[in-house]
Amino acid sequence: MIPGFNRSITFPMTxxxxxRAAAYHVRSVSLPCExxxxxxxLKEKINAVGSWAAxxxxxxxxxxxxxxxxxxxxxAVSEYLNLSETKTVLQxxxxxxxxxxESFLYLVDSYRxxxxxxxxxxxxxxxxxSALRRHDSALIASSLKSQRRIEKELSHLAASLxxxxxxxxxxxxxxxxxxxxxxxxxxxxxxxxxASVVLLNRVVAVLAASSTATASxxxxxxxxxxxRSCNGEKEMVSHVKFEELEGCIEIVERGTESVLxxxxxxxxxxxxxxxxxx
Numbered sequence: 070m071i072p073g074f075n076r077s078i079t080f081p082m083t084x085x086x087x088x089r090a091a092a093y094h095v096r097s098v099s100l101p102c103e104x105x106x107x108x109x110x111l112k113e114k115i116n117a118v119g120s121w122a123a124x125x126x127x128x129x130x131x132x133x134x135x136x137x138x139x140x141x142x143x144x145a146v147s148e149y150l151n152l153s154e155t156k157t158v159l160q161x162x163x164x165x166x167x168x169x170x171e172s173f174l175y176l177v178d179s180y181r182x183x184x185x186x187x188x189x190x191x192x193x194x195x196x197x198x199s200a201l202r203r204h205d206s207a208l209i210a211s212s213l214k215s216q217r218r219i220e221k222e223l224s225h226l227a228a229s230l231x232x233x234x235x236x237x238x239x240x241x242x243x244x245x246x247x248x249x250x251x252x253x254x255x256x257x258x259x260x261x262x263x264a265s266v267v268l269l270n271r272v273v274a275v276l277a278a279s280s281t282a283t284a285s286x287x288x289x290x291x292x293x294x295x296x297r298s299c300n301g302e303k304e305m306v307s308h309v310k311f312e313e314l315e316g317c318i319e320i321v322e323r324g325t326e327s328v329l330x331x332x333x334x335x336x337x338x339x340x341x342x343x344x345x346x347x
Contacts, residue, residue, distance in 0.1 A: 107149050111253055114142040115260045122260075122267040127274055129317045135268050136324030139261055143331035146257050150338040158250045159342045165251045166343050172258045173336040175233050179265060180332065182226055183272070184325040186219050190276070191318050193219075197283055213280055220276045227269035234262035275317045282310035 118138045124131065149155055159166045193212040200208035 107145075107152055108253060111142075111145045111149050111257055114138070114145045115257055118142050118260045118264045122264040127271050129275060129313055129320060132268060132271050132275070132317060133320045133324065135264060135271070136320070136328060139264055139268070140324070140327045140331055142257060142261055143328065143335060146254070147331065147335050147338060149254070149257075150335060150342070155250050155254075156342045159339070160345060162251065163343070166339060169251075169254060169258065170336060170339050170343070172233070172262070173332055173339065175230070176258075176261060176265065177329065177332045177336065179226055179230050179269075180325050180329050183223065183269065184322065184329065186223060187318050187322045187325070190216065190219055190314075191322070194315060194318065209283065213283060216276060216280050216283075220273050220280070223269050223273050223276070227266045227273070230262055230269070231266045234259055234266070272317065272321060275314060278310045279314035282308075 118135075121131075121135045121138050150159075159169075193215050196212045197209055200206075200212065
């Protein structure tokens with residue numbers, strides 16, 4: 070579970086022809102080289118997630134693209150975990166498997182918290198809309214206070230997730246038999262965690278912009294005697310940010326649901342490997 074937080078499901082697997090699969094199985098329990106199609110696919114998804122996280126685009130459309138890239142990476146991880154070579158090595162490297170399980174659990178808890186906060190955020194958003202129509206400044210103030218609390222919690226979550234990503238590298242041994250298989254899994258989880266930190270920060274940025282816009286709209290609508298401080302352009306920007314938040318909430322709710330399914334599926338696969346149920 071995530072320290073400081075109380076709140077704490079599958080993609081179709083690509084099926085390779087039996088003859089091709091058998092050719093890989095007879096070589097070794099470790100994957101032979103990075104030309105293996107599953108490794109190549111996993112590396113491609115890792116690079117895609119890394120490129121997205123390194124980008125400067127902070128729009129809602131970018132948040133949606135990031136969630137999709139994370140989901141595709143986790144789907145590739147599930148395929149990789151289904152390889153017999155991967156299962157064999159992980160079953161005999163208990164410390165590494167336990168570390169991977171903890172990392173997946175941390176990510177599951179993080180996305181569940183994000184999902185929960187988006188549900189709460191949606192409720193506050195509707196309250197603000199209603200309060201603006203009724204010129205209810207007290208309700209708006211209360212909702213804005215709650216929204217800023219959510220911003221702080223998500224910022225705290227991003228910081229905790231960033232710290233967990235750093236410790237992941239130190240927790241896995243580098244014995245010869247497990248290096249090849251475990252390293253690429255560590256790389257995939259690290260990329261997922263790092264991209265999730267960027268995702269959280271971009272969501273917080275959208276929430277913060279909406280808070281500022283809502284406060285501005287209050288000055289223009291709830292307190293008409295301050296109309297002199299308002300102009301058409303300022304009010305238009307406020308409405309755009311307000312609508313942007315609504316779109317962001319819907320995208321994040323939908324995207325986190327898909328990411329959570331992939332995370333849970335991968336963790337179940339790891340638990341089965343740990344128990345020898347494969």
